[in-house]
Amino acid sequence: MTSFMPPADRIWWKVPVGRQEIIWIAIALVWCLILFFMMPYWHIYGKQNLSNEAYQTTPAKFGAKVQAMIDQYKVGEEAGIPIVKPPAGSDVYLLGRLWQWYPILDLEKDKTYRLHLSSMDWQHGFSLQPININIQVVPGYEMVITVTPDQAGEYGIVCNEYCGIGHHTMVGKLYVKE
Amino acid sequence: MAQFRTCPDTGLYFHKSAESLIKANAVVGAVFLLVAGILALLVTLTRWQAIHLLPADQFYMALTAHGIDALIFWIIFFEMAVLYVASSVLLRCRLATPYWGWVQFALMMVGSVMTNVAIFQGGSSVMMTSYVPMQAAPHFYLGLILFAVGALIGCFVFFGTLVVAKDEKTYEGSVPLVTFGAITAAIIAVFTIASGAIILVPTFLWSIGYISHIDAEMYRIIWWGLGHSSQQINVAAHVSIWYLIAGLVFGARPMSEKVSRAAFLLYIFFLQLASAHHILVDPGVSSEWKVFNTSYAMYLAVLASMIHGLTVPGSIEVAQRAKGLTNGMFEWLRKAPWDNPVFSGMFISLITFGFIGGITGVVMGTEQINLIIHNTIYVPAHFHATVVTGTTLAFMAITYFLIPVLFRRQMILPGLAKIQPYLFGGGMSILILFMLGAGTMGVSRRHWDMDFTGAALGFDYPGIAYTMMGIGAFGGVIGVLGGAAFLLVTVGSLLFGKKLEPSAGLLQSFGVPLAASCYSSTKPEILPMAPPLEHHDTTSFEAPGTFVLALLLLVSFVVYYFINWKYLASVWPLS
Numbered sequence: 001m002t003s004f005m006p007p008a009d010r011i012w013w014k015v016p017v018g019r020q021e022i023i024w025i026a027i028a029l030v031w032c033l034i035l036f037f038m039m040p041y042w043h044i045y046g047k048q049n050l051s052n053e054a055y056q057t058t059p060a061k062f063g064a065k066v067q068a069m070i071d072q073y074k075v076g077e078e079a080g081i082p083i084v085k086p087p088a089g090s091d092v093y094l095l096g097r098l099w100q101w102y103p104i105l106d107l108e109k110d111k112t113y114r115l116h117l118s119s120m121d122w123q124h125g126f127s128l129q130p131i132n133i134n135i136q137v138v139p140g141y142e143m144v145i146t147v148t149p150d151q152a153g154e155y156g157i158v159c160n161e162y163c164g165i166g167h168h169t170m171v172g173k174l175y176v177k178e
Numbered sequence: 179m180a181q182f183r184t185c186p187d188t189g190l191y192f193h194k195s196a197e198s199l200i201k202a203n204a205v206v207g208a209v210f211l212l213v214a215g216i217l218a219l220l221v222t223l224t225r226w227q228a229i230h231l232l233p234a235d236q237f238y239m240a241l242t243a244h245g246i247d248a249l250i251f252w253i254i255f256f257e258m259a260v261l262y263v264a265s266s267v268l269l270r271c272r273l274a275t276p277y278w279g280w281v282q283f284a285l286m287m288v289g290s291v292m293t294n295v296a297i298f299q300g301g302s303s304v305m306m307t308s309y310v311p312m313q314a315a316p317h318f319y320l321g322l323i324l325f326a327v328g329a330l331i332g333c334f335v336f337f338g339t340l341v342v343a344k345d346e347k348t349y350e351g352s353v354p355l356v357t358f359g360a361i362t363a364a365i366i367a368v369f370t371i372a373s374g375a376i377i378l379v380p381t382f383l384w385s386i387g388y389i390s391h392i393d394a395e396m397y398r399i400i401w402w403g404l405g406h407s408s409q410q411i412n413v414a415a416h417v418s419i420w421y422l423i424a425g426l427v428f429g430a431r432p433m434s435e436k437v438s439r440a441a442f443l444l445y446i447f448f449l450q451l452a453s454a455h456h457i458l459v460d461p462g463v464s465s466e467w468k469v470f471n472t473s474y475a476m477y478l479a480v481l482a483s484m485i486h487g488l489t490v491p492g493s494i495e496v497a498q499r500a501k502g503l504t505n506g507m508f509e510w511l512r513k514a515p516w517d518n519p520v521f522s523g524m525f526i527s528l529i530t531f532g533f534i535g536g537i538t539g540v541v542m543g544t545e546q547i548n549l550i551i552h553n554t555i556y557v558p559a560h561f562h563a564t565v566v567t568g569t570t571l572a573f574m575a576i577t578y579f580l581i582p583v584l585f586r587r588q589m590i591l592p593g594l595a596k597i598q599p600y601l602f603g604g605g606m607s608i609l610i611l612f613m614l615g616a617g618t619m620g621v622s623r624r625h626w627d628m629d630f631t632g633a634a635l636g637f638d639y640p641g642i643a644y645t646m647m648g649i650g651a652f653g654g655v656i657g658v659l660g661g662a663a664f665l666l667v668t669v670g671s672l673l674f675g676k677k678l679e680p681s682a683g684l685l686q687s688f689g690v691p692l693a694a695s696c697y698s699s700t701k702p703e704i705l706p707m708a709p710p711l712e713h714h715d716t717t718s719f720e721a722p723g724t725f726v727l728a729l730l731l732l733v734s735f736v737v738y739y740f741i742n743w744k745y746l747a748s749v750w751p752l753s
């Protein structure tokens with residue numbers, strides 16, 4: 001009734017609140033605080049966190065870095081795309097463009113790499129499958145993530161940000177070897 | 179002189195100009211729901227890989243139009259009607275500046291048609307988010323801008339009406355809770371539209387060549403100030419409708435005015451900051467900023483929703499118990515009018531919004547967990563639980579109430595109306611649950627082909643992902659049938675329902691006034707305060723059944739939340 005009529009008490013803000021609501025609010029508030037503290041907790045004790053490291057860049061600058069890595073560490077080619085095997089611990093570069101992920105990275109299991117991601121044109125979505133790690137790739141920004149692949153295998157990189165008519169053909173590859 | 183009529187069944191007062199505007203906005207909203215529903219069918223049948231209906235270009239065009247027509251045009255047209263109901267009708271007040279009300283309507287019409295034209299001309303398949311630097315035709319953005327200006331005007335007509343009501347003393351005491359909720363929605367709307375203007379105006383100028391560059395990350399951050407906050411408008415609007423329906427169907431009164439209103443205030447204070455949860459895996463945004471914005475702020479808003487989650491069903495339980503349905507924990511719920519679509523729609527909306535939409539939203543809005551969910555089909559699954567089974571179903575439920583009251587038509591096909599909320603809510607829940615599952619397997623959203631036909635390098639999703647997408651799409655088809663049933667019943671009633679006195683037809687939806695005889699220029703009686711409550715024992719558990727339901731929600735929430743952390747812990751270490 002009062003939901004669509006003015007409150008029965010003129011000074012409704014002075015009407016005491018029932019015990020049931022107070023208990024629920026207290027429980028919910030505690031839960032909300034747990035929800036909140038889980039995030040800083042994970043930053044300290046968890047292993048899956050994104051770095052804050054990112055730089056402004058241009059397609060030309062980023063493309064040059066990718067090319068330099070390919071020139072130095074190319075070990076093969078697959079479907080016309082170079083496969084590179086940079087040394088463990090190094091900086092590795094991956095670019096997204098209409099409609100490919102370039103190049104194919106060949107990494108060593110349990111070694112750590114600094115993965116640089118950027119786009120040459122529109123926005124793309126780095127979606128590493130089947131492990132299911134998803135990162136937004138934005139033109140003009142170079143994001144750096146330190147990754148330690150701890151499972152060997154052949155991974156697909158699906159583009160999961162809509163990038164035009166060829167979006168579904170934008171699939172890359174990444175190898176992790178023992 | 180302002181003209182009013184009374185509804186003989188409910189005693190509600192309708193100001194003539196407000197009435198026409200409410201009808202016009204609601205009917206046009208329903209037309210966009212129809213368009214969006216047809217597109218939903220095409221989209222769903224394409225994502226069902228075994229059927230794969232549309233070619234890629236048409237799929238992206240249909241998906242762009244589906245998102246915009248449903249989430250923006252259907253919802254906001256209907257919300258304009260809600261604002262006018264919550265101000266003019268509930269406060270028994272004449273609508274301030276009806277002329278500007280029609281400007282609102284006209285601008286929103288022109289804008290929504292313009293954007294649709296742009297989309298179906300083919301050059302603007304950029305999705306609802308229209309992320310730069312992908313570019314749409316200029317009139318795509320212009321349409322959205324005009325639409326937003328219209329909506330802004332609607333908000334000001336609403337505020338103006340509140341001022342008039344206060345001035346002319348049309349009600350005693352404070353505004354009703356439902357109106358308070360609508361005020362929340364309108365305040366958030368003003369903020370939202372401001373963000374929208376900040377980003378869409380430059381984007382429009384860029385599309386016609388006046389601005390050379392728009393930073394893609396800045397676009398995302400500001401666009402989500404529009405995109406996310408507008409979802410808070412929806413939440414505030416449909417929570418208000420839950421309270422309204424609880425009052426209309428059960429005569430329920432809020433358990434505590436103070437608590438419910440404070441919860442609405444929390445929405446205003448905190449929800450807008452939560453646009454961060456769309457950019458949790460973006461470059462150039464610091465973790466501190468993400469954590470603060472996605473959580474601190476958001477969890478107090480989550481708190482607000484958890485409060486409404488208790489007080490809405492709680493108020494129903496209290497009202498039912500007062501009527502003698504006191505056996506056990508749940509007699510009040512078992513004996514609720516489950517065959518009244520006004521109630522069943524509202525209750526399914528409450529449950530799916532809380533249990534599915536709310537929980538998944540918090541989980542994927544957690545900074546680190548977003549890594550395993552961002553841009554997968556899990557995301558649309560989540561927001562179909564919030565804006566479809568939540569907001570849309572609540573709007574459908576209140577429409578069943580409005581057909582006889584506002585349009586003065588008897589509902590046709592009552593049997594179909596009875597099952598419609600179950601059909602729609604059930605079908606959509608299947609779609610939602612299975613798309614959540616497929617998203618967990620990594621299937622992406624906005625993606626034409628999970629087989630990656632024509633890709634140089636391939637990837638194979640597990641067979642179970644295909645099965646989930648198939649079952650989900652099947653649920654989607656049922657959902658579309660449920661949506662069609664809604665439109666059949668409501669539009670059919672407007673056209674063919676038995677006229678009730680005084681009666682209006684479809685033409686009145688577009689401003690043609692009712693026969694003058696049923697209106698008079700006598701001012702409605704002042705809206706009295708609700709009758710006082712005899713006794714109010716603050717120490718007793720007035721709604722134990724609801725408390726059990728709330729604890730059930732909490733347990734599901736906790737379990738599901740930590741399952742996702744566990745899943746996250748299994749992926750590669752990242753730092």
Ligand code: HEM
Pocket residue numbers: 214215218219221222225241242244245246248249252253305306307555558562565566570609622623624625653654655657658661
């Ligand atoms: C009637 C039943 C409906 C069905 C079966 C349905 C189905 C779908 C599906 C399968 C997608 C996602 C596809 C993808 O990302 O690949 C989608 C996207 C979407 N839907 Fe619905 N939908 C329905 C109703 C609605 C309603 C009522 C709303 C809004 C109130 C809505 C809002 C959206 C939005 C905003 C998107 C995202 C578009 C984008 O990614 O830009 N849908 N829908």
Ligand SMILES: [Cu+2]
Pocket residue numbers: 096097099123124125159160161162163167170
């Ligand atoms: Cu892409």
Ligand SMILES: [Cu+2]
Pocket residue numbers: 124125159160161162163164167168170
């Ligand atoms: Cu893409």
